[in-house]
Amino acid sequence: MKGLLPRQVHPILQLLMLVGLAVAGLSLASLLALILANQVYGVSLTQFGELSAKPQAAPHAWAVLMLLQGLSLAGLGAGAAVLPLVLQQSPSDYFAPRRLAAAWGPLGAAVLIVCLIPLLSTIVTWNAGVHFPAFLHDFELWARGMEDQATDITKYLTNFSTPGRLGVGLLVIALVPAIAEELVFRGVVQRNLVRWFASRHVGVWLAAAVFSAVHMQFFGFVPRFLLGLVLGYLYEWSGNILVPMAAHFTQNAFQLVLIYLAQSHRLPTSFDPDANQVLPWPTVLVSAVLSAALLYGLRQRWATPPAAPATPVS
Template sequence: MLVGFILLGGVFSTFLLFGLLMIVKGMGPAAAQAYLAELASNPASAPTGWYELMALQAVNHLGTFLIPSLVYWYTIERRTWDQFSVRPVSAVAGLSLVVLIVIAFMPFDGLIIEWNQGVHLPSTLAPLEEWIRDKEKELEGVTKYLTTFSSAGQLLIAMLVIAVIPAIGEETLFRGILQRNLTYWSNNVHVGIWVAAALFSAIHVQFLGFFPRMLLGALFGYLYVWSGSLWVPILAHLVNNGFTVLMVYLYQQKVVTMDIESTEAVPLLGSLVSGAITAGLLYYFKLTNQNQVTREPER
């Protein structure tokens, strides 16, 4: 049922986009389809392409992740938003640590990104690997376009579309629903966390970043389990995306000299220190919360 709702949500969001184009720009169905295809592949071709592509991203994400998840949660499982959490976020100890944990994790995750990009498929699958790398380059181009800001207003829109909406929608689906149910079915919290994290990474269809994104999903999963509140992984996800967007903007404005999008090799020592600090902060976060959260997900 959940998969069905997600597929229907994707279809309805696409029709909504077609409808908006037909109304706003006076296009027919075929012209709207061609325009969307051109916008996705070459957004700079349209004078207002940046804003239109951001709107497309927002509608598509809401229609694919958040709305189907909530419809499933309320109608099939017959639950409410409060039941995503076993306790309120105000009762979470060390909530400010979540921000530090996510930022501290970034250099270590960068090392995993570098390693993952260097992984090669067997020679018999060389055509598949070439296709994957070509698609990754195309996606990098679109991402670069969307994270090139000409004003503070664009930064605020990007924060909403790239940080806030995905944080709420993806964490509701992958941690709030999938991780909870996978944990219940397997009777193993670690299985629930890692399978949900693998699905979280796979859904982004970025195979050269599969493992670092899976680690990030697992990080969100453990924060959910140890805190007992869905708002904690939502906060962590928001910080991860929002901090990156903010640093890109500050670099473009020449406020900072560090290019967070740089593909230069991550220093090994710094990455290992990052991993150790992250592990220490996570352990402390777990200790401060373990006596206040039930171990099994509520059913």
């Protein structure tokens, strides 16, 4: 029996299907989070809506917000993961058309991200201090208010008073977003933008812009856009979604571990992981050089086809 969909579905239609599936997954996951929060922690619908505004005043707020964030992102990623099945394709062929012959690909991507962090942190500091033109003053005030609110929630969620909390944070704030966001933005959005415009570069840059804009953090747009570019090219070059997932997870997890070490007084007291500190220029220069070298090396490695097996001598 033939499927209802044509063999080649237009990229625009696939993107529209992604939106529908993602909204459905997000809605179902949020409903599940509400039910679990009510049954496990006794949180009512009204209290559920007030948690983000005043989490410190609500009992079990940390656990409930982590539950909501984890399930919501999982629902979003599930929507993207279901898309190939709707298109009657294999998810492994859709998201990872090029199989990984060894673990060096994800490992190399993880090392690249660690090398890139000092350079990105400098751009974070610059972007946080950007001011809009005078005619956008009201918008800037609104955007900074949104940014401050998001920062307050992030600081609350990353209060890792125990190793168990850090473990939950690594799962909810590092692993789940790495899987879900890469499936959505690289696996579906970038893939279809590349097909639509018949250009790798246009697809990668547009997907990175969408990836950064969706986070609604205007004073962090540029560094997240640059991160999206790196993740996008890692996916294009490797042809396997596990590579940008590994890089994304490393970026998130590295920051969480630094926060935990600072909170547990295992780092110098002068180190503040939440502050936008300008790093010494030699550190930034080394970061830029190492990152460029790793990017070039990974690009060359993936561009080289695997060697054919030797023909036995008769």
